[in-house]
Amino acid sequence: MKVIVTDEVAQEGLELLKQDPRVEMEVRLGLKKEELLNVIGDYDVIITRSGTTVDKDVLDAGKKLKMVARAGVGIDNVDVDYASSRGVIVVNAPFGNTNSAAEHAMALLLAFCRNITKANASLKSGEWKRAPFTGVELKGKTAGVIGLGKVGGRVATRLKAFECDVLACDPYIAVKRAHDLGVKLVSHDEIYKNCDIITLHTPLNDETRDMIGERELAMMKHGVILVNAARGGIINEAALLEGLKSGKVFGAAVDVWSEEPPKTEILKELIAQEKLVVTPHLGANTVEAQINVAVDVSKEILNYLDEMPLENAVNIPRFDMALMDQMRPFLNLMSVMCDLGIQLVDCNLEKVTFGYAGNIAHYDCTPLSVCGLTALLNRRVDQDVNMVNATLIAEQMGIVIEETKSTQTDAFSNLITLVIEGGGKRKLISGTLFEGEPRIVRLRDYAMDFAPAEHMLLLHYEDRPGMIGRIGTIMGQHDINIAAMNLGRREKKGEAMVILSLDSPVPQNVVDELRKATDASFVKALHMPTAKCNRGCGCGI
Template structure:
């Protein structure tokens, strides 16, 4: 008998799936404070949440029996995934359940913004008749820029095409062939910013996407551009957007998400007809709430009853015994993928992975899923997991091949990864030390022994005396401790690679100083 706690409102259809099984006891207790949740969560095998409940490290630590945390929705911002993984708790979400509702809400905001519908409605209800005050613009023949062509972005693109709009998009993980097949033109972010009459963002909130549209980006845009955000608050800098509206560079904006929710002092609230604001309604349709509730209920039921694991953010679909044997390699492959993704530039087009030595005797499918999850996660974040990583890659036109060789000349076991983008090719290889410690042993043509963990500074340089001393001094001046170093070179005096693990991450300002050091050819930051 498994006990399931539902701590946020879930549709009756979803609850019915769980309550219909004689194997489950289901308790619905919504509105719990953090201490109240911590006080009772230890009695349960599974916890079902939406967005209100914060599943913190403290909650996870208190969940002594917890096996699964299920999020009825896409984002996992409210779940401490690292803490759950460390405790062996499976975290699931429902990445497809609110796709249509969010795409439709995006279109609703675009239409409302274009035709001044909210203020026109308010005016009519005041018994006014001010037609001239609400002159609008047509969508037909306008260019919409879509940043992020995942599930939601793709549905928005289809609807915009139906309105006769030209669709220009940016997505580094989508192939040009797939985009052209549906009538979408791919370009760089700058291309999108400069060409679009409307810009809508559909990417997760990450360090890379936080504030990705700010003063500089708005400065690139057409005069009279209109901006829409139904993804995550903070992708568009709210203060910069307000300045763009005040100057007239931005003709209008429509937001469903905010840096702070609910917003206490939103700088956009003071604007009139040219700004439309809604209280995070993207997934607020009856259909979407039913869909995600039923989906997460079935996922949790199947996982608890040993019928399979779907849409897990931190667990591949394998039986427990196999997972125990493969877990160190799964960890290695995910880190290898993430590392390679972060050093590459351009749109990913091809992935080739080779398993050599002892590991080739195993079922390597979970390893390839982990590797692809690592490759896609820096961009797609919580919309990609072990289960959907390969299908997402296929949807984006990324060709994937897997080869095995029982022989490994250099190591007992070796995972070799080659990725190709529209700009460059990278080859990275990794292995395990002492059967559990991952190491990156080759980056392109350089042999290294780098620990794939934390903040890493990756540099190419000329093999000259004094480089390490200069870097050590520079790091010391910025109070950054070097935890580990690894070096490789082509030949004495030739090109070399240096990999530093540092205890605190290198700022953008310090990275520029590193690049200006004598004999440094390039420098990048990788965070794992």
């Protein structure tokens, strides 16, 4: 196997490849794109960091490429979708910098609390001042950790070692993980109201962008300390600037920015604030982290050669194709069910059960379960999840996965049932195939029958005359067309469940209006991108 290394990668990792006689490796740094295009066709694997863009041109020129190995967490410089279409495996090293990121968050916090940066500059300038740099201790403070994943969990452990009382918020982590770490899971608002220190460890996505803004800052204690060593944009930087100016925020320590390098006037003014300790995105910049990621991707290359499972592949699964041919008609059904189910869950995931009944139970359903788990987790975690790493990630999150089978089923030749449990709540969805297309036939304990659509709305309310009319009127007033409606109920004038298939998404203000008009106990606008594609599984099969 021929391997080309195009960016600086720690030699400790590359040594693993050099020692294997099956690997012929060349290190060619600083190649211009045209030069890379001219040579990439000779190689089976390319090892990169952030300096090389592996785009369509490179992948097309790499006629022999079997793998792109990114020695780091991010894969923004790799066209993963096109690599998948070319059958090229993309691997990264999502865990190599975990400890470095956690330690950097603590370093930022301690540097702020003990005025390290100011005192250092003062002494180096020839001054000998002590009183201006009187600090504060961590002991006895209430610290809030938002995001209890691989980095947040380590930060929580270190805060406890400093004798902090630690609260944590992460709706996608099992309660067991919090118990194992010795921290208490609470809501976001409880974190904001009760904590002296708040540190962020979440991905940046639509849910977390500007997660902390004016409203959240207003809820916080006067004199709160904020730490962001996760992703720029989680804290609204204009709001943070105002919080520092007003004194509401005693101080902050920030490693990441919404624009890197920072160029806007707001960012420049924010960085210049006296009560702010800053670094230029150094969370992963340790010798150990760089060695770790190099070792991790080198091990993945050797795993590929040994035909072993790839723990950190981000796209291509490796299942027996004969088995996939048998299961392929059910992949879309499973992914659509999971896409629907995960949007109905507002608590910590603790257990997921995949049930198979009828003819399908005669087969090995593991690929379906892993595909479903992939669909669930891709809505919950920062890193890319695929059929190779989904089980490992679920285990790290403390989620129990079970599979049940029965060759007997009453009404359908094949039935898949998904049960999601957490926080004392239980969500059940059953589905089948009708002429090859997914159909949902049960939600909770309601018998239903509908084809999933890209845009849907689910309501629970007390069944009484005129409710359907109210819903239709409100949707019409907001120019939202109802394509289909399915109603489920157990008894007259009892609780009813209605699910609408729509031609367009439902804005939050319309959801709020519907809740008020129907006195609904549950209203949820659903976006189901998997319902509009041919297979939708996202598994790369």
